[in-house]
Amino acid sequence: MTIEFNKSIAERWLMELWSEGKLDAADHLLAADYVRHDPELPLKGPDAYKRFVGVFREAFEDLEFTNEHMVAEGEKVFIRWQAYATLKGGKTSEIAGTDLLRIVDGKIVESWPLFDGLGLMRRMGIFRFLLLARKIRQSQAGAR
Secondary structure, three states: OOHHHHHHHHHHHHHHHHHHHOOOOOHHEEEEEEEEOOOOOOEOHHHHHHHHHHHHHEOOOOOOEEEEEEEEOOEEEEEEEEEEEEOOOOOEEEEEEEEEEEOOOOOOEEEEEOOOOOHHHHOOHHHHHHHHHHHHHHHHHHHH
């Protein structure tokens, strides 16, 4: 496959699966033995990936991705993306990230994601909640 073809697969992965929420696109874009290399959330296979994308999209009302930059060499495509969304309840947020995708025979066989999860939690308000919960646990432990 050509580099341009691999870039088109990466673009479809971002737009169809993530931005448009077409979960069945995973069956056409990901290899049966697909592996997501992420220490926080490793995944194997298209079905696990569809569940992951589905849960993420349920948390946001209008998740939309843009392709900011893409570079390809051989089997690998590096994509930098920006996502915009409204959290259920009305709070808007944006997040930037990158993915390195390895594509073989027109299918994504591996990916290495990286995004600003802490920044997302901070903008969503979760960061403050987690700090408060930690303080509460610490105060309860000291009371015993």
